[in-house]
Amino acid sequence: MLRILLMALAVYLAIPNGATAQTLQSILQTHADEVAKPGRRTVGVLLDDLVASALPQAVPFLEAWRDREIVQREEDGLFLRQLGGDLLDLDTGEVIGTTEGSALTESRPNGGVRRAIGDVLVQFQLSDPVIEKRQAAVDAIARSMDSSQLAPLAASIADEADATLRARKERLVGLLRASFAPTTAERIEAIANLGSDLSVDTRAVLNNILATEAGVAAEFPEGSNIAAILTPGIDLTEADAYAQLVDAGLAPPVISPSEIRQALVANIVDEKVGGLQVATLGTQDARAAAYQALAAAGTVPTLVTPADQAAALEDHVFYLSYIEPDKEITDAARSSLDAIETKVAFSQAADLGLDALSLASIYFLAAIGLAITFGVMGVINMAHGEFIMMGAYTGYVVQLFVPDYTVSIIVALPLAFAVTFGAGVAMERLVIRHLYHRPLETLLATFGISIALQQLAKNIFGTQARPLTSPSWLDGALVFNDVVAISYIRIAIFVLALIFLALIVYVLRRTRLGLEVRAVTQNPGMASSMGINPDSINMMTFGLGSGIAGIAGVAIGLFAQVTSEMGQAYIVQSFMTVVVGGVGSVFGTLAGAGLIGGLQKGIEWLNPSNTLAAQTYMILFIILFIQFRPKGIVALKGRAAAD
Incomplete structure (x- = not known):
């Protein structure tokens, strides 16, 4: 102003x-x-x-x-x-x-x-008192990136009152100076300063400086900024190389067989062409000889033979030259871009690791309850996913009555545990306890219960997805740079998984209930002789596993759609996590979740366009893994391991 x-x-x-x-x-x-x-x-x-x-x-x-x-x-x-x-x-x-x-x-x-x-x-x-107009001006410059905008943009920085917008202006000035600064030294300095910026637009500016164009000549042009030397037959096909010669006017075009035929037809005189009878031109070689005779007489263009093409390629050089003529500038741009690409590669690996860790924490929450019930009781509970679904719907119902999303989540977590704990105890008392040591009947019964629970949820809540809204402080993401970022919801789920890991380890290692659970797991007969009631332990264990699944449902519902079928998306991964990690082991489940989460993200990164194929490869890998280590990563002794 x-x-x-x-x-x-x-x-x-x-x-x-x-x-x-x-x-x-x-x-x-x-x-x-x-x-x-x-x-x-x-x-x-x-x-x-x-x-x-x-x-x-x-x-x-x-x-x-x-x-x-x-x-x-x-x-x-x-x-x-x-x-x-x-x-x-x-x-x-x-x-x-x-x-x-x-x-x-x-x-x-x-x-x-x-x-x-x-x-x-x-x-x-750029100097308008209304910040929205200044922001629009900066956006317009970022889209056009024209040299005429460098001076007014740089002049507007000193009077910019908004710190965020001033930072944007300074960064954009750096990008413009890298491309349009008046001196080579200023451009090189600006390019060097871009070496730590991983943004896409920075890479676009550097790639624009390093833009090349193909060239061909008898010898390399003096003063040209050569980016690469191309060898015909290796870096480009011989046909493409000769086409470049023709386009540059350095070689005659190749005459095609159809063009030869048309030229011969156009020059037939008294049933002869090029001194040869038309009747004798039944082969390609004969037609080529007639055409050569016409070319020798100057009637048609000279026929280019393969030998002529090879000689022309030998006599010329093919190259890529930078459009930017200053070699110092392109060297600086290449150095900065290489540094950026190295950092981007490490950042992509870190981002992939964070994604795998986030997915592993989700699988751990979904599978830990199944690990407890399956490990202690040997029950294949196909309705475990529906307990996750029940927990998510519990969170949704709580939010209908508690509008404060933070308070509603705090209320929903213990309530979801109570609801699914009660449902798990009821299921164990009414169905599971009559089917012990009958795994096929247990599997079929729990599968039928899962279908019934899904239909019940549809009757109550309908078929449309229901929202489970996260608190505002979980909105957004923790951004490390332009490549590495993780949403706050994923961080919260990871923290929740750590809390549950510590809590479950404490319960199993430091409480009487945990001692009795471990005793029943390792030797139910001996535990019974010591005064422990395995029947009650089984009931409490099944309820505990179901309750943990309900809490997992609240956490998963914060970022996934809450529907009656949502549990089906996690039941297969939960069983794989338990089996790969080691039946009945909390730390085995943690290791299994880490392995499966990392494996799935790695396969998806290698084949991002086909998630179904990624899941197929993951299952095949797990099948092979179980062949070599059937008891999982962490194997336990006792009834579950023997089964």
């Missing part, structure tokens, strides 16, 4: 005493032809005068001119703004007439002029 005020003061002081102050209309009348019939080559002088005038009414005029709202009134030659049926004065903005009965000539700037107007508007808007 200070710069604009100084410019306005200079204009004011330049006016002679007694002269009329400069107006927008006076500037437009000076360049009346350019306003009435604007052209890209002639409009620059008018735009420069408007910028130099620093008149506040220049901005609305430029916006109206760009939008083709400027007209010239023929009776007095004044330029006015046509808005609806009114004519507005360009200096005051007041209505001074109507379009009715007025002879008007519309100014219609073409696309090139409108782009030039847009560039000038950006210069005005």
Whole structure:
């Protein structure tokens, strides 16, 4: 703003005493032809005068001119703004007439002029008091990346009050200087400063500096900035190489068999062509000989043989040259881009690791309850996914009555545990305890229960997905750089998984219930002889595993769709996690979740376009893994291991 005020003061002081102050209309009348019939080559002088005038009414005029709202009134030659049926004065903005009965000539700037107007508007808007307009101007510069924007953008940084926008301007100035700074030293310095920026637009600027074009010549052009030397037959096909020679006018074109035939037909005289009887031209070699005779007489172009093509390729060099002629600049750009690509590769590996860790924490939460029930009781519970679904729906119902999302999640976690714990105990008392040591019947029974629970959920909540909204403090993501980022919800689930790991380890290692569970797991007969009731332990264990699945459902529902079928998406992975990790082992489940999560993300990274194939490869790998280690990563002794 200070710069604009100084410019306005200079204009004011330049006016002679007694002269009329400069107006927008006076500037437009000076360049009346350019306003009435604007052209890209002639409009620059008018735009420069408007910028130099620093008149506040220049901005609305430029916006109206760009939008083709400027007209010239023929009776007095004044330029006015046509808005609806009114004519507005360009200096005051007041209505001074109507379009009715007025002879008007519309100014219609073409696309090139409108782009030039847009560039000038950006210069005005960079120091506009409204931050939204300044942000729009910076966005426009980022899209166009034109050398004319470097100076006004750099000049606007000092007066920028918003710290975030100032940082954007400074970064954008660095990108512009790398491409358009006036001296080689300034460009190299700017390029070197980009070596730590992993953003896509930075890589785009460096790649633009390193853009190449193909070339061919008898010898390398003096002073050219060669990027690579191409060898025909290796770096490009011999046909493509010879085509480059033809396009460059360095070799005659290859005559195709059809063109040979057409030339022979066009030169038949007395049943002969090239001194040969037409009847003898039944082979390709005979036609080639006739064509050679015509070429020797100068009737047709010379026939290019394979030997001629090979000789032409041998006599020329093929290369890629940088469009940027300065080798120091391209060397600096290549060095910065190589450094960026190295950092990007490490960042991508870190991002893949975070994704795998996040997925592993989800699988751990989904599988830990199954690990407890399956490990202690040997029960294949196909309804485990439906307990996850019940927990998610519990969270949804809580949010219907508790509008504060933070409080609702705090309430939903223990309530989901209580609901699914009760459902698990009821299922164990009514069904499971009658089917011990009958795995096939247990599998079929729990599978039927899972279908019944899904249908019950559909009857209650419908088939549409229900929202389980996370608190606002879980919105967004933790961003490390332009490549590595992880959402706060995933971080929260990871923390929740760690809390459950510590809690379950404490319960199993430090409480009487844990001692009895471990005793029943390792030797139920001996545990019974020591006064432990295996039947009660089985009931409590099944309820505990189901309750943990309910809590997992609340966590999973924060980022996944809450539907009646959501549990089916995790039941297979949960069983794989338990089996691979080691039946009945908490740390085995943790290891299995890490292995499966990392394996799935790794396969998806190798084959991102086909997630079904990725899951297939993962299952095949697990099958092979179990062949070599059937008891899992962490094998336990006892009933579950023996089964």
